[in-house]
Amino acid sequence: MTAFFIAFLTCAFASLVGREPILVARLSERLGQGPGLLALIWVCSALSAATAAWAAQTIAPMLVPAAKQIFVAAALGLAGLDTLLRRQRRLPVEPTRSLGAIGAVLLFGQLTGSASFLILALTVLTGGPYLPFLGGTLGSAGILTLAWLAGEYWEKRLPLRVFQYVAGGLFLLAGIVVLLLAKGLLA
Known part of the structure; x- marks a missing residue:
């Protein structure tokens, strides 16, 4: 059960500072809070996890x-670098209303995002895929659902840049600590 909670918390934190919540919030604002977008959020989160x-x-x-252990350290380091170096994309002037196109962009973003690296690391570490999968899905989809609900207020009310640097730094630090533990340099 620990793997579930760790996956839930880390994926929620990683998703909070990713590109996908901003994309979902902007689309929700421009296109409306339709149930299709909400369902797409959950399907894409489950598929990527x-x-x-x-x-x-x-x-x-x-x-x-x-x-x-070294693989986990590398995955945590990549999650940290991804979080620190990722920049926001601009939303097209006329965003598509096609759920297929939105789903493709959302799924690709989640597959290459920090949350996927964290699920990868936790699954390798624990050996069981189900709890990291469930925790990662709920954490990522939960944050995206909040962005869907918040709409335009997502970017206006949250200090996303601060969260981005804190999350990236914590993931990098965790990766360094795991690497030092794996090499026996930290007891």
Whole structure:
């Protein structure tokens, strides 16, 4: 159950500072809070979390325990760098109303985002894909649902840049600590 809560919290925090909530908030504001967009949020979150958990489940048996720790450190470091270096995209002047196009952009963003790296790391570390998958899905989709509800207020009321630097720094620090533990340099 610990893997569920860690995945939930880390994926929620990573999703909070990602591009996808801003995209969802802007689309929700311009296109309205339709149920199709909300359903798409949950489907894309589940698909990206399932893909990350499946990939980790495929990779994990090939790794010895020390390599698993180094893999987790690398995934945390990549999540930190992704969070720190990712910049927001501009929304097109006339955003599409096609749920297929919106879903493709949302799914690709989530597949390559920090939350997927974190699900990957937790699944490799724990060996079981189900709890990290469920926690990651609920954490990411929950934040995207809040962005869907907030609309234009998402960017206006939240200090997203501060959250971005804090999250990126914490993920990088966690990656460094795990790497030092794996190498035996930190006891």
